Amino acid sequence: MSTLAIDKAGPSRKVKYGSMSRDRVWALRWSYFFLVLFAIFFLTPPVYMLITSLKSSAEISAATNPWWVFHPTLSNYVELLSSNQFLRFFWNSSIISIIVVIVTMMISIPAAFALARMKFWGSATLATGVFLTYLIPDSLLFIPLFKVLGGVQELTGITLLNRWYVLVFIYPTLTVPFCTWIMIGYFASIPKELDEAALIDGASWLQTLTRIFIPVALPGLIAATIFAFTVSWAQFLYPLVFTTSVDQLVLPVGITTTLIKGDVFNWGQIMTGALLGAAPPLVIYAFLMDYYIAGLTAGATKG
């Protein structure tokens, strides 16, 4: 009897263990399958852009295999990079994005610190309000914003519309709420005792922020910075609405308005411009990716 029982128990345990690891193998296979699927799905457009950017206009309109370059040429790149207009777009985008990032951080960090740490009347409601602001789509806001800025222009006599710097005032309405929200989560995950220790050590609120919170929350800060930069760099609707003169345009708007003339699409240069425009965020992501992920997850799980 007893040997029979042992015989029965032995293999049954083994099968169970084996099936568990087989589950893992299958889970891995499925995850790879979907990862590859998603990679193909998301990488196809940039690859197609790269291929097209290396073609001449004649080859693009010819009825050949669109996925192969028969006569590779860098003429699109040379033309764009030697065009003052394109460099102007690039410059406008860069300066606006950098200023917006700085402005956003100057507002978001103290705001998040105050909302996360200083308990004042209505602070919790305000924190939720900040997030709700972010949920309002910009397509709802651009007409009222246009009216407001037009009104300000009339009242003060300062030209705001059709100037690149107007975007420096408008973009933070998109970036500040989200960055503040990220930073609130991140600051909230810092143990309360840390600022109490700093307080007892003789630090003022400002010193606690600059010498304890900012260094400790650096990953979250970098995540917010990347977000602010990406949003300002890729923003399309607001610059389309608020700027019209060619020398005031930013990259995404500039490419579509100057390279599409009537129904003539200069596809080679459009693709080249888009690729070159995608480069700065890509470079920033590549360098700060580890920080970015750490920032997003730490704020989310520890809060």
Add this chain to the structure above:
Amino acid sequence: MADVALRKVVKRYDDVEAVRGIDLDIADHEFIVLVGPSGCGKSTTLRMIAGLEDISDGDIMIDGDVVNDVPPKDRDIAMVFQNYALYPHMTVAENMSFGLRLKHYPKAEIKARVTEAARLLDITDLIDRKPKQLSGGQRQRVAMGRAIVRNPKVFLFDEPLSNLDAKLRVQMRIEIKKVHQKVRTTTVYVTHDQVEAMTLADRVVVMNKGKIEQIGTPNELYHKPATRFVAGFIGSPAMNFIPCRLEDVGGTLQIRLTDRIAFALPPARAARYNALPRTDKLLLGLRPEHLTESHAHLGPGVESFDTVLDVTEPMGMETLVYFGLDGTPICGRVDPNAGAKDGAPMRLAMDLNNMHLLNEATGVVL
């Protein structure tokens, strides 16, 4: 160095009173331990001394000055937190010198103070490490170092050893005592562990439900508890409380525990309790060490009785025995060679010279 005084200090959260009117005088150089179960208001009291919590009512004085509205940084105090609260991005030296650097001390003095504190705490070779590279005990030392370098008027400890394992806790306890003997700074120390309280304190403040139950030296609290709460909280295993009443039998005062068990009180005790009404419901408070194995010749005031043990716990130097008297669970401490066995009958002796008598309704020790 300074004395600290609390006058009718109250802390209210909305309509809950966490601290209900505390009076406490802490002398210069004194090591005071606030002890009590969780939620008794001890940490809140400490945080009010630190200035991390506002005072709802009353006054807190440091060195004779009322500090109710003085921010923490101007109170000249240092605090050690339960979770250490070390700045994770700074090295040990930077952590310890942070407060001094904020106050713009000269570099040479900062270095001298940090070196001295590190030497005192035996962390000299860890000085360039980051907190995450340290063990729990080392982090606790750094947290103490951060307090010491400031040379404050008062040290505040908020359950500093609770996150350490048992062995390290004993070690750090001795460490803290040594440090206090050297620097002699007035210290307020919060813990829920009565052993920590007894071993560290010059005076222990036992708190319960936002009030002070009793203030006294460790020995006073142990031998002369004022209330049932203190009697039960201080000492491990805890004091036994046995329902009883007084009765007069032939001119002598007797204490009756059960229908079968009643003992004549020793003369000193009889004189003390004679005025009590015989109808009062009372509790006999007796520490386990006064419930031992019976001997052939019992001293005056020591009475023996027979019982059947439920469980025994051999501890090595002694054996704890558990039994019931009319349903009341009781613990005694007997010699390991006394032959105590689970479920076996045993003759035990009660030393009534060390008894306490409590009013069951009020919990006051009579």
